[in-house]
Amino acid sequence: MKIFDTQSQKLREFTPLEDDKVKMYVCGPTVYDSPHLGHARCYITWDMVYRYLKFKGYDVTYVRNITDVDDKIINKAKETDSTPEEIASKYYAEFEKAMQELNVSQPTIEPKATENINEMVDIIKLLVDKGFAYSVNGDAYFDVSKFIKYGRLSRQNIEDLKAGARVETSDIKKNPVDFALWKAVKDETELGWQSPWGKGRPGWHIECSAMSKRYLGETIDIHAGGSDLIFPHHENEKAQSEAAFGKDFVNYWMHNGFVRINQEKMSKSLRNFVTIQDVLDKYDANAIRFFILTNHYRMPVDFNDEALQAAKNGVKRLKNAYEDVKVEIGEEKIQEAKDLLSFLFDEIAKTGQIPFHRIDKMQELEEKIPAEIMNDIIIHFKNFIAAMDDDFNTPKALAIMFEMANCAQKARQLQKDESAAFCVGSLVKISEVLGFDLKKAEKAGDEVTAQLMDLIIDIRHMVRKEKNWALSDKIRDRLTAIGITLKDQKDKTTWSFQ
RNA sequence: GGCGACAUGGCCAAGUGGUAAGGCAGGAGUCUGCAAAACUCUUACCCCCAGUUCGAAUCUGGGUGUCGCCUCCA
Numbered sequence: 001m002k003i004f005d006t007q008s009q010k011l012r013e014f015t016p017l018e019d020d021k022v023k024m025y026v027c028g029p030t031v032y033d034s035p036h037l038g039h040a041r042c043y044i045t046w047d048m049v050y051r052y053l054k055f056k057g058y059d060v061t062y063v064r065n066i067t068d069v070d071d072k073i074i075n076k077a078k079e080t081d082s083t084p085e086e087i088a089s090k091y092y093a094e095f096e097k098a099m100q101e102l103n104v105s106q107p108t109i110e111p112k113a114t115e116n117i118n119e120m121v122d123i124i125k126l127l128v129d130k131g132f133a134y135s136v137n138g139d140a141y142f143d144v145s146k147f148i149k150y151g152r153l154s155r156q157n158i159e160d161l162k163a164g165a166r167v168e169t170s171d172i173k174k175n176p177v178d179f180a181l182w183k184a185v186k187d188e189t190e191l192g193w194q195s196p197w198g199k200g201r202p203g204w205h206i207e208c209s210a211m212s213k214r215y216l217g218e219t220i221d222i223h224a225g226g227s228d229l230i231f232p233h234h235e236n237e238k239a240q241s242e243a244a245f246g247k248d249f250v251n252y253w254m255h256n257g258f259v260r261i262n263q264e265k266m267s268k269s270l271r272n273f274v275t276i277q278d279v280l281d282k283y284d285a286n287a288i289r290f291f292i293l294t295n296h297y298r299m300p301v302d303f304n305d306e307a308l309q310a311a312k313n314g315v316k317r318l319k320n321a322y323e324d325v326k327v328e329i330g331e332e333k334i335q336e337a338k339d340l341l342s343f344l345f346d347e348i349a350k351t352g353q354i355p356f357h358r359i360d361k362m363q364e365l366e367e368k369i370p371a372e373i374m375n376d377i378i379i380h381f382k383n384f385i386a387a388m389d390d391d392f393n394t395p396k397a398l399a400i401m402f403e404m405a406n407c408a409q410k411a412r413q414l415q416k417d418e419s420a421a422f423c424v425g426s427l428v429k430i431s432e433v434l435g436f437d438l439k440k441a442e443k444a445g446d447e448v449t450a451q452l453m454d455l456i457i458d459i460r461h462m463v464r465k466e467k468n469w470a471l472s473d474k475i476r477d478r479l480t481a482i483g484i485t486l487k488d489q490k491d492k493t494t495w496s497f498q
Numbered sequence: 499g500g501c502g503a504c505a506u507g508g509c510c511a512a513g514u515g516g517u518a519a520g521g522c523a524g525g526a527g528u529c530u531g532c533a534a535a536a537c538u539c540u541u542a543c544c545c546c547c548a549g550u551u552c553g554a555a556u557c558u559g560g561g562u563g564u565c566g567c568c569u570c571c572a
Contacts (some may be wrong), residue, residue, distance in 0.1 A: 226572030
């Protein structure tokens with residue numbers, strides 16, 4: 001498996017530091033406002049990576065932090081006449097809800113910055129002791145000139161940074177590029193913690209160094225986040241951690257591209273952001289995930305209504321394959337096929353080999369999977385693995401899902417139920433690895449609606465038997481007008497919300 | 499100014515040097531009482547110029563254009 005590493009700027013074969021264990025850290029959100037589509041892209045991307053690594057058989061520890069102490073939170077609290085804690089907990093709740101609705105899996109550990117203040121102070125102390133940091137007036141700064149490798153990750157050199165007009169100058173810093181590890185409170189009422197340098201709060205970058213060390217160790221496999229974090233955030237984290245512990249901080253740095261809107265980056269400062277909730281009001285989680293995964297994770301992706309609509313239509317086709325086959329052969333058969341295939345797929349994913357040594361299992365597979373599609377299924381599946389192994393080429397992986405859907409529909413139309421079951425079973429399996437839920441209805445109706453629909457369809461069935469097309473079409477048209485679509489299939493009629 | 503990314507059909511998008519996956523939209527057909535869905539077929543001189551090569555979307559150089567980071571940002 002190859003992963004593009006930001007530091008070396010190339011694809012590198014992925015090898016975990018320790019056996020099959022993967023330690024993965026993703027920079028989480030600062031909870032000071034509603035989560036937007038940019039967050040959706042970021043966390044869906046890393047969720048996909050997490051799911052795929054697990055599928056490959058790795059024992060993944062996935063840490064995604066919550067930044068709940070920060071100037072932006074404090075400012076928001078002042079503006080809204082509330083406390084930083086209230087702001088953080090309010091937006092944290094919104095974030096959690098959005099992640100859940102997007103079918104983003106829960107990380108292994110989701111630590112909060114405020115629960116790791118002592119760990120941060122310890123690192124700062126270590127840095128001061130080692131001479132990599134200095135304190136002035138209750139602040140503590142990292143002395144960039146002491147860390148030779150500074151700039152390695154983002155390929156910046158200190159001189160150029162100084163020359164850039166955007167570096168904040170400050171009288172108390174030794175060097176304009178030095179960054180804050182600890183910031184003294186301005187007055188005693190402000191949010192802060194005691195430290196050897198007085199009451200204050202941590203700088204932005206130190207939290208990730210502290211949490212990464214605490215939950216994963218001094219050197220980790222993967223550290224990921226949005227590409228805007230490369231500099232200065234990740235550069236600074238790296239400097240702190242490596243200076244403090246004297247070890248490489250991260251083996252593979254990964255960064256996702258941005259969501260753009262009208263050719264511009266979507267961001268809070270540009271005020272052009274669309275919240276996740278806005279999008280969820282119109283499109284479901286599958287459509288949003290599809291929209292994001294049709295682009296390679298490192299490329300920018302342009303948000304607009306047509307793109308989301310196209311994604312929605314694409315998902316619909318995949319879901320139709322599942323639903324059409326389900327109507328014909330039943331959910332149990334699909335589930336059975338999927339369970340059987342899971343064994344095969346999991347083995348191939350982990351070892352790259354067809355598990356011929358599992359004689360009993362393989363015999364069962366060969367008996368149950370029609371020979372005519374066995375080969376196709378394995379080839380499709382291997383293509384899927386190859387695509388994903390190539391730096392998570394999800395656009396290619398999606399193309400393979402469409403091939404599986406096509407295989408299922410063709411088999412269904414030829415009345416080859418077994419083949420259809422296995423094609424759709426492999427489609428469902430792969431869709432789950434990518435975090436889709438093809439079984440989910442777009443909108444859930446209540447029990448009464450379901451029963452009413454059964455009744456209406458029943459009555460219409462009788463009308464159609466009498467060839468009263470005028471009335472049966474009228475029923476269908478009226479339902480369409482309320483947003484319910486009827487599909488007359490062979491001997492069954494199904495319905496769904498538009 | 500420094501660092502970096504991208505330019506492929508109407509739109510989105512993949513692409514390992516040997517003449518272009520896939521999706522959306524459109525068109526035609528099959529199926530269906532009609533629809534819907536599905537299935538089949540259907541449209542590309544890969545931004546420009548030069549070079550390397552038997553051969554380049556793919557490599558090199560030079561343009562042009564768009565975007566990002568260097569200040570908070572996923």
